Amino acid sequence: MSDTFLLDGRDVPFAPGQTVLQAALAAGIYIPHLCYHPEFKPHGSCKLCTVTANGRSMSACTLPAAAGLRVDSETETIRNERRALIQMLLVEGNHFCPSCEKSGKCLLQALGYELGVMSPHFRQLYPSRPVDFSHPDVLLDFNRCILCELCIHASAEVDGKHVFALAGRGIGKHLIVNAESGKLGDTNFALADKAAQVCPVGVILPKRKGFAVPIGARRFDDAPISAHVAEFTKESDA
Amino acid sequence: MKKLRVATTSLAGCFGCHMSLLDIDERLFDLLELVEFDRSPLTDTKEIGTQGPCDIGIIEGGVCNAENVQVLQDFRANCRILVAIGACAVNGGLPAQRNHLDLRDILATVYATEASLAAGTRIPDDPELPLPLAQVRPLHEVVKIDFFLPGCPPSADAIWQFLTDLIAGREPRVATQLLHYD
Numbered sequence: 001m002s003d004t005f006l007l008d009g010r011d012v013p014f015a016p017g018q019t020v021l022q023a024a025l026a027a028g029i030y031i032p033h034l035c036y037h038p039e040f041k042p043h044g045s046c047k048l049c050t051v052t053a054n055g056r057s058m059s060a061c062t063l064p065a066a067a068g069l070r071v072d073s074e075t076e077t078i079r080n081e082r083r084a085l086i087q088m089l090l091v092e093g094n095h096f097c098p099s100c101e102k103s104g105k106c107l108l109q110a111l112g113y114e115l116g117v118m119s120p121h122f123r124q125l126y127p128s129r130p131v132d133f134s135h136p137d138v139l140l141d142f143n144r145c146i147l148c149e150l151c152i153h154a155s156a157e158v159d160g161k162h163v164f165a166l167a168g169r170g171i172g173k174h175l176i177v178n179a180e181s182g183k184l185g186d187t188n189f190a191l192a193d194k195a196a197q198v199c200p201v202g203v204i205l206p207k208r209k210g211f212a213v214p215i216g217a218r219r220f221d222d223a224p225i226s227a228h229v230a231e232f233t234k235e236s237d238a
Numbered sequence: 239m240k241k242l243r244v245a246t247t248s249l250a251g252c253f254g255c256h257m258s259l260l261d262i263d264e265r266l267f268d269l270l271e272l273v274e275f276d277r278s279p280l281t282d283t284k285e286i287g288t289q290g291p292c293d294i295g296i297i298e299g300g301v302c303n304a305e306n307v308q309v310l311q312d313f314r315a316n317c318r319i320l321v322a323i324g325a326c327a328v329n330g331g332l333p334a335q336r337n338h339l340d341l342r343d344i345l346a347t348v349y350a351t352e353a354s355l356a357a358g359t360r361i362p363d364d365p366e367l368p369l370p371l372a373q374v375r376p377l378h379e380v381v382k383i384d385f386f387l388p389g390c391p392p393s394a395d396a397i398w399q400f401l402t403d404l405i406a407g408r409e410p411r412v413a414t415q416l417l418h419y420d
Contacts, residue, residue: 090329097419098325098390099332104420113417119322119386120329123379128338215420224414 003067007051008074014065021049021060024073025233030226031073032082032111034089034200035148036061038234040157046148048082048111083115091122092171094129094143095201101210102202104218108146110225125171132177134185137207144202145175151204155195163189175203242293242405245276245286245317249306250333250374251299253279254391255324259296261394272405287316294404295320298391300330301375305368314381319404322377323397325390325419334374341372385410389418 004011007024014023019042024031035046044059051060051073072078089108097103132140147166155163167176179186196204215221220228248256256279262269277286286292295317301307314320325331336344349361377383387400396416403410
């Protein structure tokens with residue numbers, strides 16, 4: 001018999017070493033998240049998975065599950081805060097879903113639907129971020145980057161290539177490519193790399209495959225992201 | 239019951255949202271039992287509020303020129319409830335793709351320096367043409383918007399659910415399955 005903690009009034013079992021997010025997902029309970037990926041060490045940067053644990057706000061992806069912990073996730077206050085986080089992410093970049101190849105399988109978009117985000121609310125920043133199409137097989141559209149760092153970790157830890165990094169601070173922080181020219185085409189990045197598979201939004205896209213899946217048959221067309229919870233435990237395309 | 243007065247317009251939009259409104263098909267008859275149209279492409283009335291104030295204003299498209307600003311402010315002044323409909327009204331949409339470019343450079347490329355232009359082509363400066371803004375902006379950055387319905391365009395079913403809520407005096411809620419940004 002394993003220990004349990006309380007999540008929105010439900011007993012959730014956990015294995016030693018599991019975080020609150022991991023245990024919740026394993027139990028089939030979805031907690032919104034963007035920068036967490038089951039194959040990488042959580043780093044708690046997107047804050048979408050913020051919950052209250054024994055009354056304190058914590059990132060569920062970095063919070064170790066503990067017996068008797070009392071966690072609240074689906075409260076009105078937390079949903080409002082998550083909605084505001086999505087809205088801030090939307091206005092910080094250039095997220096134009098109608099012209100994005102990732103539309104329908106984008107985690108940011110799917111979370112917008114899940115949380116009922118009807119407007120950007122804040123002032124659009126419309127940053128200027130040139131697209132990098134120097135690589136023969138992969139397009140880089142920085143306009144959609146949400147700084148989740150998953151491509152950075154995948155490239156460094158799985159591919160052993162260190163193709164991506166973050167530069168700058170605060171609102172000036174941005175994704176860069178580790179080449180003297182700054183161009184992806186001047187790196188040893190390959191379409192088969194793990195880093196090419198982990199982007200939750202539409203930054204890293206395979207060329208010549210755009211809009212291959214029709215509207216209605218895309219990943220999140222059938223049901224909200226929370227109903228896809230089983231896909232976020234252990235698989236390659238979380 | 240007195241019919242609600244509804245005005246609609248397209249600013250920096252493509253009329254796709256209006257087409258989606260028409261796509262409610264036979265439900266248009268139900269709608270016309272409940273509302274009458276003021277200024278709208280459907281009535282071809284050019285001025286808003288000449289028959290009195292409106293209950294609901296529905297605007298597609300963002301704000302890309304001085305005339306858009308004027309029309310948007312007229313709508314705000316004449317409508318009790320103002321709705322931003324479609325991707326462009328909500329976040330600028332496709333027209334906002336020009337926002338990272340310099341307006342002077344765009345106009346020069348399109349009307350003056352592009353190689354295929356006929357000799358003597360100039361940037362239009364007719365006083366009847368509204369001046370373009372440096373950037374396309376969404377509606378809520380210019381006036382207060384009461385409700386938003388994203389989508390490119392929102393589906394007829396989403397529009398119908400949204401409008402029937404609004405007309406019934408409820409806060410409009412679109413089912414998650416009908417909410418789309420594309």
